Amino acid sequence: MVVDFHAQWCGPCKILGSRLEKMVAKQHGKVVMAKVDIDDHTDLTIEYEVSAVSPVLAIKNGDVVDKFISIKDEDQLEAFLRNLIG
Numbered sequence: 001m002v003v004d005f006h007a008q009w010c011g012p013c014k015i016l017g018s019r020l021e022k023m024v025a026k027q028h029g030k031v032v033m034a035k036v037d038i039d040d041h042t043d044l045t046i047e048y049e050v051s052a053v054s055p056v057l058a059i060k061n062g063d064v065v066d067k068f069i070s071i072k073d074e075d076q077l078e079a080f081l082r083n084l085i086g
Contacts, residue, residue, distance in 0.1 A: 001031070001032045001033070001034060001058075001059045002024060002031055002033045002057070002059075002081070002084065003034045003056065003057045003059060004017055004020055004033065004034070004036065004056050005036050005038050005044075005045065005048070005053075005054070005055050005057070006035060006038065006054060007038050007053050008039070010053045010054060012071050013054045015071055016054055016056070016070075016072070017035065019072075019077060020033065020077060021033065022074075023074060023077040023078060023081060026078075031085065038050060038053065048064070052069050054071070055068070056080075058080065058083070065084065066080065066083060068080065
């Protein structure tokens with residue numbers, strides 16, 4: 001599972017979110033994506049120790065196995081997803 005923490009007011013979040021959705025769709029169901037608005041879900045923001053806008057977490061079997069913050073290009077996102085799938 002990929003969790004995209006974002007905010008409606010965050011321009012880079014919109015760019016990253018769109019790019020990430022496209023890359024997850026290319027995985028043909030091997031990866032599930034959740035989008036979490038940090039302003040609406042402060043409980044999850046605290047639980048996952050989100051301290052900056054636009055972090056993306058890779059969660060496998062309930063554990064965070066990888067994460068990044070900031071915009072990535074498609075090649076970087078593909079590598080991130082490939083590592084999650086294994």
